[in-house]
């Protein structure tokens with residue numbers, strides 16, 4: 001049976017570009033996902049026009065909805081019976097000028113980028129375990145390094161401890177969202193300027209989630225990556241990105257398809273492993 005890759009949030013941006021790369025490589029079957037059926041069909045049409053031979057389909061998935069996640073997993077189970085590679089790409093980030101209150105930004109950002117992404121990965125686990133060589137790619141960001149540097153050394157130790165588990169990452173994330181909601185971010189060892197850090201903090205949790213998940217599931221190659229600052233709807237909220245989304249998607253296709261010689265749990269940039277976070281003195 002050929003490989004089956006799911007790329008979440010692939011109706012636009014980096015997810016869409018990653019699907020184009022997989023279609024160009026004729027890499028098995030690709031399942032695009034979109035939370036909006038019309039946008040999903042439009043994106044699928046573009047891929048099919050460009051790569052008429054590619055094996056690709058689109059399915060609806062709203063990460064924020066447990067019912068949508070469950071329906072998605074059930075449909076794949078019935079239709080394909082397994083998943084070879086899950087690219088956790090879907091995510092949100094607010095513009096620095098957004099007038100959404102920072103507490104709401106933080107809870108929405110963490111809901112989609114961390115809590116629902118991890119829940120979705122757990123739901124996909126039985127399907128991944130049915131593949132002989134499963135993989136997970138998690139879209140993170142080098143902004144996670146900025147978030148890490150903004151933490152107290154206690155908080156740094158907490159999120160990098162040697163025996164860190166996914167449950168610990170979730171607890172850390174929940175404590176951060178709670179601290180922001182209660183105006184206690186600084187007091188609890190997080191950055192004072194919470195509005196500048198919620199997206200970065202979500203990506204720090206994503207990097208550490210990939211590390212813990214890799215340890216907890218040694219049969220799965222799990223890695224996180226930063227695509228660089230790219231021209232996408234999200235990227236352009238912060239200014240004029242220097243990279244095209246096509247360049248940014250390179251590392252996603254690499255981690256989904258290249259021979260990684262068993263490398264798992266690492267954080268990648270430009271197809272190279274970045275050093276792990278180190279606690280400041």
Ligand SMILES: NC(=O)c1ccc[n+]([C@@H]2O[C@H](COP(=O)([O-])OP(=O)(O)OC[C@H]3O[C@@H](n4cnc5c(N)ncnc54)[C@H](OP(=O)(O)O)[C@@H]3O)[C@@H](O)[C@H]2O)c1
Pocket residue numbers: 008009010011012013014015034035036039061062063064088089090091092093112139140141142226227228229230231232233234235236241
């Ligand atoms: N662009 C950059 O410079 C950059 C840098 C580092 C990391 N990243 C990461 O790369 C990933 C992709 O970002 P992008 O720049 O391509 O952003 P984008 O163009 O805004 O695309 C984000 C995708 O995620 C989908 N999405 C958002 N919330 C969702 C939800 N609740 N359920 C399902 N799908 C959802 C969006 O759907 P809709 O079209 O319906 O909104 C869209 O398809 C993100 O994880 C982001 O954090 C981006």
